[in-house]
Amino acid sequence: MTNSAQSSPREAVIELKDVAKVYRIYQKPSDRLLESLPFKKVNSRVFNALKPMSLSVGKGEVVGLIGRNGAGKSTLLQLICGTLPPSQGEVKIHGRIAALLELGSGFNPEFTGRENVFLNGAILGLSRQELEDRFEEIHQFSEIGDAIEQPVKTYSSGMFVRLAFAVAVCVDPDVLIIDEALSVGDGAFAKKSFDRIMRLKESGKTILFCSHNLYQIEAICNRALWLHKGEVIAQGSPAEVVHRYEGFLYGIEQGQNDAPVPDIAPDPGRPQFKSVWISLDGQQTTQTKIPVGITGESTLSISASWQGNAGQPAPSFAATLHSSDGRMVASAGSHIDLASISQNENGQGSVTLSFPHLALLKGEYWIEIYLLCDQGILFYDQQIPAARFKMQSPAFQLEQGIVHLARQWSSAPSLELKK
Numbered sequence: 001m002t003n004s005a006q007s008s009p010r011e012a013v014i015e016l017k018d019v020a021k022v023y024r025i026y027q028k029p030s031d032r033l034l035e036s037l038p039f040k041k042v043n044s045r046v047f048n049a050l051k052p053m054s055l056s057v058g059k060g061e062v063v064g065l066i067g068r069n070g071a072g073k074s075t076l077l078q079l080i081c082g083t084l085p086p087s088q089g090e091v092k093i094h095g096r097i098a099a100l101l102e103l104g105s106g107f108n109p110e111f112t113g114r115e116n117v118f119l120n121g122a123i124l125g126l127s128r129q130e131l132e133d134r135f136e137e138i139h140q141f142s143e144i145g146d147a148i149e150q151p152v153k154t155y156s157s158g159m160f161v162r163l164a165f166a167v168a169v170c171v172d173p174d175v176l177i178i179d180e181a182l183s184v185g186d187g188a189f190a191k192k193s194f195d196r197i198m199r200l201k202e203s204g205k206t207i208l209f210c211s212h213n214l215y216q217i218e219a220i221c222n223r224a225l226w227l228h229k230g231e232v233i234a235q236g237s238p239a240e241v242v243h244r245y246e247g248f249l250y251g252i253e254q255g256q257n258d259a260p261v262p263d264i265a266p267d268p269g270r271p272q273f274k275s276v277w278i279s280l281d282g283q284q285t286t287q288t289k290i291p292v293g294i295t296g297e298s299t300l301s302i303s304a305s306w307q308g309n310a311g312q313p314a315p316s317f318a319a320t321l322h323s324s325d326g327r328m329v330a331s332a333g334s335h336i337d338l339a340s341i342s343q344n345e346n347g348q349g350s351v352t353l354s355f356p357h358l359a360l361l362k363g364e365y366w367i368e369i370y371l372l373c374d375q376g377i378l379f380y381d382q383q384i385p386a387a388r389f390k391m392q393s394p395a396f397q398l399e400q401g402i403v404h405l406a407r408q409w410s411s412a413p414s415l416e417l418k419k
């Protein structure tokens, strides 16, 4: 892992050399105009949204940008897309770049959806004929129906996203840039979009996206880049970078660093939890905070029901177990364990995950639960915490740590141990 410029061994499709973005901040908006007048002195200060950085992204790489709000992720993506000019340095892109940045950016509000498809496609370098050939696919993908003939200023934000997404993925881009777009749109569309992104990834396209969803970064990317206050703090394998970043966020929660952690907001329209219940040794409890202690012999079960979308694959269910200091002790996901999850034709289903002989040592714990897409990457809903409980393990009273591991001992009255 490194925090300096990193060049990819693959053929580079994105190259940034010493690129920086500086904003001048004025006390009043009118000061910006006044400054252009000769001999007029106004108060302003310089803000480094992105400090000088170099970056090389190879063909077929999927790079995830992480960092807190205001870290410079969108700024970096906009510099790469060319929608923002750098204050210094050079940006080189080899190939066609399609981007999903701000909602509706690149669309002319007065033009119809159809006209915007042609305008956008032309900007991306497609000929009229190529666009005519692809128009039906784009229209179908967007699912906006007759609204394609209406000016886009009449569109809802959902319709905007659908059309923008359809254009971006159907124009056969070499590079796809996505600013948190994986989390927009309703359940069925988000899933379809996500599948399309995975297809682009599998076909060797280069993808750059930013997300606050660290699990998604680890699951999809082959490189992660952590930005903080306009600077690259670390880049390298997603598992390592996310681990370091999580440590930093954990420091924030403990008051050692300086800001709250952003939450993943569930979107309406996506599969959602309906009810969650906990059972101890088969006895259902109505409380999600179990007041009594659980011993190392107990079986703890967590059950959940959900309302999903009819005609969509059943979601995946995952749970994480945390100790009272916030550390994740264990996790389980139906997509990892290849557990079968079923739902009815109306998209309703339920699941129970049991931990027999819960071998945790004394202390307080909590469980978080998640509903994800069938591949276990796209988040639909979460409950944090879903349950809190206290372990009492009289049998292991003096043991220290978090978990009681099954063990065997051997000893010999000599210096030789049996192999």
Ligand SMILES: Nc1ncnc2c1ncn2[C@@H]1O[C@H](COP(=O)(O)OP(=O)(O)OP(=O)(O)O)[C@@H](O)[C@H]1O
Residues within 6 Å of the ligand: 023, 024, 025, 047, 049, 067, 068, 069, 070, 071, 072, 073, 074, 075, 076
């Ligand atoms: N036009 C502008 N003028 C001045 N400052 C700006 C301008 N645009 C962005 N900034 C500042 O640059 C910094 C980086 O912003 P950016 O949007 O890139 O962050 P981000 O990491 O994408 O955050 P988020 O996760 O909230 O989207 C922020 O402090 C932001 O306020």
